[in-house]
Amino acid sequence: MSEWLLATEALNKSFGAVVASEALSLRVRRGEIHALIGPNGAGKTTVINQLAGEIAPDSGAIHFEERDITDWSVDRRARLGLARTFQISTLFDQLSVADNLSLGVQPRLGHSYRFWRRADQDPALTEPVRMLLSSLELEALANQRAGSLAHGDRRRLELAMALAGQPTMLLLDEPMAGTGPESSRDVARLLESLKGRITMLLVEHDMDVVFAIADTVSVMVSGRCIATGKPDDVRADPEVRRAYLGENG
Amino acid sequence: MIGPTGRRLLVWYAGGAALLLLPLLADIAGEPFMVSLFSRILIYAIAAVSLDLLLGFGAMVSLGHAAFFGVGAYVVAILAFHGAEGGPAGSGFLALTGTNNALVSWPLAVVVSAMAAAVIGALSLRTSGVYFIMITLAFAQMLFYFFDSLETYGGDDGLSIWGRNDLLGLDLANDTTFYYVCFVCLAAFLAVCQRLVNSRFGMVIRGCAQNERRMRALGFPTYRYKLLCFAIAGAGAGLAGALIANQTEYVSPGLLHWTRSGELLVMVILGGMGTLVGPVLGAIALLLGEDLLAIVTEHWQLYLGPFLILVVLATRRGIYGLVVGRSGEHE
Numbered sequence: 001m002s003e004w005l006l007a008t009e010a011l012n013k014s015f016g017a018v019v020a021s022e023a024l025s026l027r028v029r030r031g032e033i034h035a036l037i038g039p040n041g042a043g044k045t046t047v048i049n050q051l052a053g054e055i056a057p058d059s060g061a062i063h064f065e066e067r068d069i070t071d072w073s074v075d076r077r078a079r080l081g082l083a084r085t086f087q088i089s090t091l092f093d094q095l096s097v098a099d100n101l102s103l104g105v106q107p108r109l110g111h112s113y114r115f116w117r118r119a120d121q122d123p124a125l126t127e128p129v130r131m132l133l134s135s136l137e138l139e140a141l142a143n144q145r146a147g148s149l150a151h152g153d154r155r156r157l158e159l160a161m162a163l164a165g166q167p168t169m170l171l172l173d174e175p176m177a178g179t180g181p182e183s184s185r186d187v188a189r190l191l192e193s194l195k196g197r198i199t200m201l202l203v204e205h206d207m208d209v210v211f212a213i214a215d216t217v218s219v220m221v222s223g224r225c226i227a228t229g230k231p232d233d234v235r236a237d238p239e240v241r242r243a244y245l246g247e248n249g
Numbered sequence: 250m251i252g253p254t255g256r257r258l259l260v261w262y263a264g265g266a267a268l269l270l271l272p273l274l275a276d277i278a279g280e281p282f283m284v285s286l287f288s289r290i291l292i293y294a295i296a297a298v299s300l301d302l303l304l305g306f307g308a309m310v311s312l313g314h315a316a317f318f319g320v321g322a323y324v325v326a327i328l329a330f331h332g333a334e335g336g337p338a339g340s341g342f343l344a345l346t347g348t349n350n351a352l353v354s355w356p357l358a359v360v361v362s363a364m365a366a367a368v369i370g371a372l373s374l375r376t377s378g379v380y381f382i383m384i385t386l387a388f389a390q391m392l393f394y395f396f397d398s399l400e401t402y403g404g405d406d407g408l409s410i411w412g413r414n415d416l417l418g419l420d421l422a423n424d425t426t427f428y429y430v431c432f433v434c435l436a437a438f439l440a441v442c443q444r445l446v447n448s449r450f451g452m453v454i455r456g457c458a459q460n461e462r463r464m465r466a467l468g469f470p471t472y473r474y475k476l477l478c479f480a481i482a483g484a485g486a487g488l489a490g491a492l493i494a495n496q497t498e499y500v501s502p503g504l505l506h507w508t509r510s511g512e513l514l515v516m517v518i519l520g521g522m523g524t525l526v527g528p529v530l531g532a533i534a535l536l537l538g539e540d541l542l543a544i545v546t547e548h549w550q551l552y553l554g555p556f557l558i559l560v561v562l563a564t565r566r567g568i569y570g571l572v573v574g575r576s577g578e579h580e
Contacts, residue, residue: 050465078468083459090466092459103456106449107468113477122449165468 005030005199006082011060013046013223014016020046021057022223026201027192028169028216033191033200035210035231039243044203045087047220048173051201052084063224065168083167087174087203089154094148097157100146101129104164108173128164136160136190152183159187166247169199173190176206178185188213211235219243253574260526260572269433272425285496286423290536291431292492295438296536297516297528299485304514304523306446307478308458312382313369313389314513317483319396319505320365321358321490326500327402328354329410351414351421351495357482358491365392366483370476384505397502407501414495421495431492435529438485442525445481519560521569530568 006028013021020043025149028034036044051062053074061070064082074081092100102119105128106112119125133139136156141149146157159175175191176184188209191200196211204210209215210231217226219232227237234240268291273379275283296318303309331347347538348354376384402408415423421427445451456464457471464471494500503509512535520531538556542549564570 002520031358054462073470074465075470076466078466084466086463090460090463092456092463094459095455103452103464104467106453112449112469112474115451116444116448118444118447119449120447125449161463161467215454245435 003029003139004063005065006201008051009061009062009063011047011050011062013043013050013055013057019043019223021050021060022167024060024220024223024225026225028201031199032215033195033202034218035202035204035214036218036220037204037207041068041222043223044220046223048084048171048201048203050150051171052082052085054108075107078165078167081165081168082171083162083165083169084171085158085162085173085175087177091146091154091157092125092160093145094145096143097149098126098129098133098142099145100157100161101132101164102126104161105129105132108165109111132160132191134161152179153182155179155187159190163194163198167198169201170194172200172202172204174203174205176204176209182203184209195236208225256573260530262571264526264529265436272428281424284428286536286540288424288428288496289432289493290532291428291435291497291534292489293304293513293516294529294532295431295435295492296486296489297513297520297532298435298438298442298525299482299489300513301517301522301525301528302442302445302454302478302482302485304517305506305524305527306451306458307454307475309374309475309479310382310514311373311479311482312386312507312510312514313385313387314482314486315509316369316389316505317362317366317390317486318493318509318513319500319502320392321362321487322494322500322504323396323402323408323490324361324487325354325414325491325494326356326408326410328357329414329494330402330408333411349412349415351416351491354414355488355491359487359576362487362490363480363484366486367480369478370483373473374479387509389507389510393502393505393507396505403501405502407499407503409445410494410498410500413498416437427496431496433487434492438488439491439525439529442485446525450474450477515557519567521564521567521575524566524569527567530572536570 004027008024008026011021011024024047036047038044046055048058053072056072061068063069064077065080065227069077069080092103102125105125109124133142138153138156138160141153146154149157155175162170176187179187185208192213202210202214214231216228217231218225219234221243226243227234227240271287272284275281296314300311300314303311328348332349334347369385373381373384373388397405413427416430419430421424421430421519453464453469453474457475461471490504493504516531517528518531519534520529521527538553539549542552560567
């Protein structure tokens with residue numbers, strides 16, 4: 001088994017004249033939390049979208065679980081164990097929290113060409129949903145419509161849905177975006193508790209969180225990765241200080 | 250005061266009982282023609298419910314659903330035509346022997362309609378939004394012109410059928426018997442759909458309707474599920490088509506016309522989309538409304554139009570939403 005769970009080789013992606021990824025080679029070690037940081041517009045979300053399969057790179061390759069998945073569809077990557085969360089919560093607003101999670105559980109049970117049995121009375125779905133609800137402290141909200149949740153709860157549900165499929169790797173696009181310091185801490189604690197079991201690529205602006213929980217930090221500026229290493233080394237890197245950390249004080 | 254759940258059950262049971270007793274009521278009221286009118290209503294209700302699987306549950310706005318309705322009707326009529334003329338159509342492997350047996354021609358109507366829907370859906374579902382509306386409309390019109398130019402089967406004059414199909418020795422020529430056959434078909438179809446929309450498959454379809462991007466990210470190959478839903482809806486419309494061919498003993502390209510697809514859409518929206526009872530209520534309201542208004546004035550469309558707009562603007566889930574209340578969730 002290779003040490004790297006996910007690796008990209010010289011990914012390039014441009015939108016017209018804007019270069020979003022330039023010769024980007026990321027290596028994510030199995031089991032680690034790998035943070036991807038950089039100023040706004042550095043191309044972090046574009047990287048996530050390429051890894052998840054929503055955007056095809058202009059050139060380069062993506063390897064996951066020692067397979068070349070560059071041409072794979074979004075859903076096929078997800079079934080292989082590469083899950084993601086969205087920067088803006090992307091939920092089923094008309095469905096209850098429990099039904100949202102139930103849909104998240106379905107793909108790992110094989111196909112969904114089951115037409116007769118009520119999904120909400122199927123223990124193969126309701127049991128994992130119950131466990132997810134309790135581990136994310138969402139039990140009280142189980143029957144509420146996702147569309148009526150408060151922002152912090154939406155963010156937690158967003159994360160819970162990605163976890164529902166029991167992925168090997170999570171692509172986290174700003175999981176704490178817009179939440180208060182308290183729920184930020186909750187999310188950080190949750191991510192840390194998953195460390196080792198699930199490999200994570202974390203895009204996040206909250207530097208306190210990043211440097212507290214990440215094993216490896218990569219810094220992106222204008223589509224290029226300018227530094228990769230242990231948090232302390234990256235923090236000390238003069239180029240990083242100049243390009244990024246320095247600007248923000 | 251009855252709660253929403255109570256009112257929902259009331260709609261099912263009271264509505265079901267009223268429809269079950271309808272031939273009796275019509276007899277008492279001395280209006281026997283009501284039986285045949287309501288047969289027609291139940292048939293359109295089947296088609297409207299099948300469209301609601303797409304529209305209300307799958308958020309696939311198809312403006313070509315009447316095509317599958319018409320295909321089902323033509324299958325029954327063409328088989329009956331060859332049954333009566335005695336000669337098979339085509340030759341060799343493709344030889345088509347006519348039949349008047351409902352147990353053969355109705356299932357065949359369902360299968361052929363489902364296959365037509367699978368082909369049209371396979372191409373249409375590559376698009377979405379307004380393009381999907383337009384491409385389903387275009388395919389339906391292609392089928393309309395196809396039947397319109399089939400000289401063997403009457404072309405634009407349509408094709409008459411000599412008598413209704415044979416179904417297990419029942420006397421379908423009797424309007425009351427035929428009404429109950431339609432009633433059973435609608436009840437069975439509703440029961441199947443009720444299971445369907447609450448099953449894993451149904452949840453997937455509802456998920457696709459609300460957030461297809463998320464569905465893919467979770468690992469669902471959404472296209473395949475939507476395509477199957479499209480074919481199932483086509484099958485439902487095919488069943489309704491088989492029944493309408495029997496009811497009127499006549500088919501014509503008009504069954505496939507896009508205005509017919511529009512009528513089905515109106516039934517679904519008027520009755521309450523995203524519910525199963527809604528389209529049935531919509532079919533009753535629209536067809537009964539047409540019929541009653543036509544007695545009062547020949548300019549009935551002038552009154553029905555604004556009424557439709559009012560219902561759509563004033564209610565969230567059409568007539569069903571009005572009866573059951575705001576919390577009228579998916580049942």
